[in-house]
Amino acid sequence: MSLIEKNATVDTVIELSEANASDYIALLKPRVMSLVVFTGFVGLMAAPGHINPILGVIAILCIAVGAGASGALNMWYDSDIDAVMKRTANRPIPAGRISREEVLTFGLLLSAFSVVTMGLFVNELAAFLLAFTIFFYAVIYTMWLKRSTPQNIVIGGAAGAFPPMIGWAAVTNSVSIESVVLFLIIFLWTPPHFWALSLFMSDDYEKAKIPMMPNVWGEASTKFQIFLYTLLVAPVAVLPWVMGFAGSVYGVFSIAVGALFIFYAWVVWRAPVGAPMIKPAKKMFAFSIFYLFSLYAVLLGEILVRKALLLAGA
Amino acid sequence: MSDDRVTLTPKQKRAQRSRSIALALALAAFVILVYVGTWAKLGARILDRQM
Known part of the structure; x- marks a missing residue:
């Protein structure tokens, strides 16, 4: 090892996160999540037949986590426009509290967790519908429609409309x-x-x-x-x-x-x-x-x- | 010998503690979910398998 290397100073700035748990919760868009959980629950209760109450709670939890994952993926992709809009400028990414990479990982992990858990404990159809909903919101709406057409929320609205159908499918395994x-x-x-x-x-x-x-x-x-x-x-x-x-x-x-x-x-x-x-x-x-x-x-x-x-x- | 450890500011310490608690709670919730979910899904049949 040369003398120069030995005495070299490390001038890399280590950026340590100041993000609280509440910032990660904010990524899940809790207000949107509450309406999604509610409509999903109504779909589950309205369905004919019976589901074990514990599995019913797991199904609702999966819908909630899946909705949160969609919200996180939306914030990851839209951080540039969130920074411009007054309503969204204080979200964790534009405010500089969490990095985009972290949010992407967080969103993907939660998506996988919610879909796999739904598939293992509830049924495959509900899991498929949940996966499709996350895909529809994150890819079809956020990445494609939102910035390209004024019909964005007409078609993209389907993502928010699926939860009662998922709740229904959790009980009946059908649409x-x-x-x-x-x-x-x-x-x-x-x-x-x-x-x-x-x-x-x-x-x-x-x-x-x-x-x-x-x-x-x-x-x-x-x-x-x-x-x-x-x-x-x-x-x-x-x-x-x-x-x-x-x-x-x-x-x-x-x-x-x-x-x-x-x-x-x-x-x-x-x-x-x-x-x-x-x-x-x-x-x-x-x-x-x-x-x-x-x-x-x-x-x-x-x-x-x-x-x-x-x-x-x- | 110089101390090259990173010293956290009070704000960073608070944030780290908050994240650690949330992570611990999430892991505990996951363990409970898998245990209770397996119990609800399979019940006594969990022991009914070919050896």
Whole structure:
């Protein structure tokens, strides 16, 4: 060893992580995860048949972890645009708390864990649907559609709509028309929900160069399409009652909130173009969250009452 | 002899501790999940196998 090498100073800067556990939890998008878990749970409870309660909990856990993994992979790929948008600038990667490589590894590991666990403990169909959902969100939506077309969330919305179908498949090991209806409710709800958000956040999307409907086709077209989608989702949301896997309480409730959803969309549509869109669009956005949550909550309530009555009668 | 160990700042120490606890909890949860899941899936049949 030469003298020079012996006395060489190491000037490499060792960057030590300051990321807390909460930063890793933030990568899982807990708020999105909560809605995914809830709708997945309703799908599992609505399915005919029986699942061991422990395996049911494992199925829901796998759906939650799979959704979190999708969120992490989304944050890995989108860190450049997250840094530009006000709403997302403080996420762990753009804020410099976790590196992109770490997030990619984290997302892939959680994806593999959730799919393998679902396959081993629940069934292969549920595992396949979960894997497809993660792939659809991370690759089809995040990597392809999001930056290339204003129809991004129309098609990409399928990823958020799969969880009740996965929950259903966990119990029945099949995909039936009922689970497709539960899928369709979320699928058709997604465009008006996100377009209402994009109406009052369009500056952020513009800055990040994401082709959202208001930036590409204009405000008037967006508002009209929001209205059209509410006209589609409202009757589809009544189908569980029409098809007989939900009761009359759900039926009446879904008609009432569906009419209100259409009304909010109509108010947004009829507002003059160029007028400040914040108030009606924010109202519509807030109602859209209540709409989906309450529909699934009432459906779940009915199922629980039915099961309780069956137990009491047995 | 010089001390070439990396000295953590208090913030880094707190972050490391928080990550270590989370990792320990996740590992414990995984062990419980596999144990309880196997028990629920196979039950007494876990012993029913060809030797």
